[in-house]
Amino acid sequence: MPELLDKITSPQDLRGLSTKEMGRMAKEIRQLIIDTVSSTGGHLSPNLGVVEMTLALHYVFDSPRDKIIWDVGHQCYTHKILTGRREEFSSLRQMDGVCGFPVKEESEHDVYNTGHASTALSAALGMATARDRKGEDHHIIAVVGDGGLTGGIAWEALNQIGHLRERLIVVLNYNEMSISPNVGAISRYLTYLVSGQYYLRMKDHAKTFLKAIPLIGWPMIKVGRAFEETIKKTFFPGLLFEEMGLRYIGPVQGHSLPSLVEVFEEAKGHDGPVLILCVTKKGKGFGPAQDNPSKFHSAVPFEKTTGLSRTTDKRPTYSSVFGRTAIELAEEDDRVVAITAAMPDGTGLGPFGERFPDRLFDVGIAEQHAVVFSTGLALEGFRPVVAIYSTFLQRAYDQLYHDVCLMDIPILFILDRSGIVPDDGPTHQGINDIVYLRHLPNMIVMAPKDENELRHMLRSALNYGHPVAIRFPKGKVCGVPMDQGWKEIPLGKAELLKEGKDLLLAFGNMVRPGLEAAELLAKKGIDLAVVNARFAKPLDEALIREHIRPGSTIITAEEGVIDGGFGSAVREFLDREQYFDLRFKRLGLPVEIYPVGKVEQIKARYRLDVPGLVAQIEDFYQGGKQS
Numbered sequence: 001m002p003e004l005l006d007k008i009t010s011p012q013d014l015r016g017l018s019t020k021e022m023g024r025m026a027k028e029i030r031q032l033i034i035d036t037v038s039s040t041g042g043h044l045s046p047n048l049g050v051v052e053m054t055l056a057l058h059y060v061f062d063s064p065r066d067k068i069i070w071d072v073g074h075q076c077y078t079h080k081i082l083t084g085r086r087e088e089f090s091s092l093r094q095m096d097g098v099c100g101f102p103v104k105e106e107s108e109h110d111v112y113n114t115g116h117a118s119t120a121l122s123a124a125l126g127m128a129t130a131r132d133r134k135g136e137d138h139h140i141i142a143v144v145g146d147g148g149l150t151g152g153i154a155w156e157a158l159n160q161i162g163h164l165r166e167r168l169i170v171v172l173n174y175n176e177m178s179i180s181p182n183v184g185a186i187s188r189y190l191t192y193l194v195s196g197q198y199y200l201r202m203k204d205h206a207k208t209f210l211k212a213i214p215l216i217g218w219p220m221i222k223v224g225r226a227f228e229e230t231i232k233k234t235f236f237p238g239l240l241f242e243e244m245g246l247r248y249i250g251p252v253q254g255h256s257l258p259s260l261v262e263v264f265e266e267a268k269g270h271d272g273p274v275l276i277l278c279v280t281k282k283g284k285g286f287g288p289a290q291d292n293p294s295k296f297h298s299a300v301p302f303e304k305t306t307g308l309s310r311t312t313d314k315r316p317t318y319s320s321v322f323g324r325t326a327i328e329l330a331e332e333d334d335r336v337v338a339i340t341a342a343m344p345d346g347t348g349l350g351p352f353g354e355r356f357p358d359r360l361f362d363v364g365i366a367e368q369h370a371v372v373f374s375t376g377l378a379l380e381g382f383r384p385v386v387a388i389y390s391t392f393l394q395r396a397y398d399q400l401y402h403d404v405c406l407m408d409i410p411i412l413f414i415l416d417r418s419g420i421v422p423d424d425g426p427t428h429q430g431i432n433d434i435v436y437l438r439h440l441p442n443m444i445v446m447a448p449k450d451e452n453e454l455r456h457m458l459r460s461a462l463n464y465g466h467p468v469a470i471r472f473p474k475g476k477v478c479g480v481p482m483d484q485g486w487k488e489i490p491l492g493k494a495e496l497l498k499e500g501k502d503l504l505l506a507f508g509n510m511v512r513p514g515l516e517a518a519e520l521l522a523k524k525g526i527d528l529a530v531v532n533a534r535f536a537k538p539l540d541e542a543l544i545r546e547h548i549r550p551g552s553t554i555i556t557a558e559e560g561v562i563d564g565g566f567g568s569a570v571r572e573f574l575d576r577e578q579y580f581d582l583r584f585k586r587l588g589l590p591v592e593i594y595p596v597g598k599v600e601q602i603k604a605r606y607r608l609d610v611p612g613l614v615a616q617i618e619d620f621y622q623g624g625k626q627s
Contacts, residue, residue: 004028011058011082011109022059022257026051030285032089033077038304040092041423042100045283045293046145047077049175049254053278054078056260057141057171060268066139067111067127071120071148073101073427074298075173076110083109093423095597101425115427116392117365118151120144121170125157128166139268140168146175147342150364161273162245169267170246170275173254175282175293241275250277255284294345298424315476319416321451322472323348325458326385327355336462337377339363339386341370347387347416367392371399371411378409383462387414390430390471391421401440404467408442411467412458418447418471419509419559420589420603425596430471431589434507435564437469438537444468444491445536447508451477453489453534460489473509473559475599494540500529502553503544504617507533507566510557510587510608517613526621528555536566539573553583555617559608562588562627585620586627587613 004021005028007013017025029051037044055078057068063083070076080098081089084107091097102110112123124142131138148154149172161168241248247270253259260278267274282297283289288307289296301310326349330336337359344350344362353360363370367388374384393400393415404411418430437445444466448454454472461468497511498518506514511532518528529547533540536558548554554574556567567586574584589606603609607616616624 005032005081005086008082008086010084011063014055014059014082017059019258022055026055026257027285029055029078029081032081032086034286034304036089036092037299038302040090040094041300042077042092042298043074044286044296044299045289046075046175046297048284048286048289049280049282050075050143050173051078051284052255052257053143053171053173053260053280054082056257056264057143058082060261060264061139061141064108064111066141067124068109068141068143069112069120069124069127070102070114071142071144072117073114075143075145076100076102079109080107083107093596095601096595099425099596100423101427103425113427115424116395117145117148118154120148121154121157121161124168124170125161125164125166128168129164132166141171142168143171143173145173147365150342150366152366152368158241158244158246165245165272167271168273169264170273172250172275172277173280174251174277175280246273246275248275248277250275250279252276252278254278254280313476315479316451317348317475318451318454318472318477319346319348319474321348321454321477322387322414322416322458323351325455326352329385329459329462330356330359333383333462335381335383337361337382337384339370339374339377339384341365341367341388341392343387343389346389347414349387367396368399371396372403374411375403375407375409378411379407383410383412385412385414387416389428390415390418390433391428394432394436397436400437400443400467405440405442408466410462410465412461413467413469415469415471417474419473420594420599420608421474422599422602423596426593429594430474431560431594433469433471434536434558434560434566438566438569439564440467442466443537445471446534447471447536448534449495449506449508449511449532450480452480452482453532455482456487456489457534459486460491463488464491471508473599478512489534492535492538492540494534494543495532496529496543497532498528498530501527502529503547503555504528504530505533505544505554505556505566505570506530507536507556507558507560509559513608513610513613514557516610517617520610520614521617524618526617528617533566536569539569541573541577544570544573545577548579548582550581551583553585553621555585555587555620557587557608557613559603560588561591562586563591567627583620584626585617585624587616 004025030048033047085098088098093100099106101115102113104110104113120142124140128140239248249263252263263276267276282293302308303310326338338349338352339361340347340349341363342365344353349360363373370386374386377384415433418433421428421430434445437443444464446457448457457470461470497515504514504518515530518530521528556570558566565588567588571584604612
């Protein structure tokens with residue numbers, strides 16, 4: 001059982017610890033994180049890499065008076081453990097438990113909600129500017145990963161930070177990783193800055209040796225610092241951050257508590273913006289995570305001794321089916337190229353990159369650029385397949401409208417993690433994509449009922465000649481048999497799966513539970529035809545007309561926000577056609593902030609599982625309100 005950690009109820013309790021005790025504390029925290037994540041799943045690699053950095057931040061700064069903003073936020077476990085949530089940490093990622101990202105409502109120490117990358121610098125500058133305008137005197141610290149600097153908003157913020165020169169501290173965590181290894185010129189520049197890990201180790205050893213020499217040790221260290229600054233200016237004459245107006249400190253060994261404490265104390269004394277470059281190892285302290293940090297970036301429950309997954313479900317994921325199909329399409333057509341925003345593995349495109357290394361483009365955490373980059377490829381005759389998580393494609397809304405849809409450029413957008421997303425909380429839910437895509441001119445919006453249909457949708461979509469978005473959920477596939485050849489899916493054509501008197505139009509991930517619910521409702525005297533809609537845009541209007549009779553009932557089901565979603569599209573069609581003599585009900589998700597939990601738990605709460613669908617439809621037939 002931890003001894004030191006049991007005594008920590010707030011960051012202030014760290015102040016009485018010696019350097020040796022802080023080292024023991026780091027080991028205890030790592031063990032707690034490994035023990036917890038092995039059971040609950042979670043972001044293991046990024047959190048193991050910032051244990052010492054977080055300890056040093058809370059040792060030097062006075063949270064929550066001093067404000068620490070975590071970019072992305074998936075590296076905040078140590079922060080949460082130190083700020084009063086140690087006893088609740090076992091509920092990590094569980095329904096209504098501790099969120100794996102900063103949440104303002106959870107603690108006064110979480111000063112900013114983050115789940116998407118590259119935002120902390122802008123928020124920190126805003127807070128620093130507000131502090132100075134109010135005449136207050138506290139520190140603002142933004143902790144940013146090197147992957148976060150591939151996002152354009154980070155450089156927009158750095159530009160203004162260098163212009164305003166407000167007093168704030170940027171801690172840049174360099175571990176060469178986003179989720180997958182970082183790419184691009186910025187990554188190469190940071191590698192250049194920290195090249196020579198031997199130098200870092202020698203510097204730390206030399207300082208330890210000199211500190212032990214009475215009287216002359218510290219003066220020699222100060223002389224060494226001056227010499228180091230001269231060396232930097234000699235060998236790095238155009239340091240980018242210095243040129244932008246930030247005081248640059250580093251590189252610093254990110255797992256050396258004495259070095260971290262020293263540079264953080266030094267940074268407190270500057271009257272302008274400071275950037276500290278810390279070098280860390282993602283997954284530090286757990287061999288499997290160090291060896292394969294991408295796999296353990298967001299880990300499923302695993303065995304602590306081996307790192308092997310505890311799951312016995314051997315079905316592939318939708319992402320892997322997409323990835324394999326993309327390879328097939330690229331083998332058929334050498335114009336097919338794939339684009340991803342720092343997630344080749346998460347989107348299933350890793351094998352595509354191995355098979356076609358010159359046809360996969362990882363642009364980094366830069367969704368806006370990914371979309372516009374793909375337009376240039378498409379206009380020159382290529383067939384781009386752009387794979388981005390639903391929640392992250394939101395960041396490129398203007399580019400979808402202005403640069404893709406207005407020119408009607410045929411690009412295939414793959415929206416992985418659409419619908420309800422487990423474990424990561426509100427920032428990662430893919431529940432808005434139908435709403436923000438279906439009103440864009442020329443955009444086609446599709447969703448498969450299973451993995452076999454996904455395969456056919458992918459090939460069909462490449463031939464539609466318009467921008468197409470295909471959404472599918474996170475997780476395992478249904479396990480249906482897979483066709484050997486291709487089946488063309490006509491544009492806008494739905495699929496009747498079950499005959500019936502009234503009509504249930506189900507979209508994407510709601511088709512299978514809709515079928516099950518209809519079978520159960522038939523035993524209660526409710527006779528529903530079930531349609532696999534396939535398209536939220538364009539709708540199969542002819543099929544809907546065929547099922548409309550005076551006094552009939554139409555129900556829609558979608559795993560997304562219903563206000564402006566698939567059901568709204570059906571309602572709008574019925575209104576345009578002046579079908580008023582019928583009853584209509586939309587089933588889906590309300591507009592609200594969603595809890596942490598598993599998909600099954602969240603579906604049950606919002607009555608989108610089979611029992612919930614049965615109950616909602618039965619209530620409607622018994623006189624419930626239309627929607």
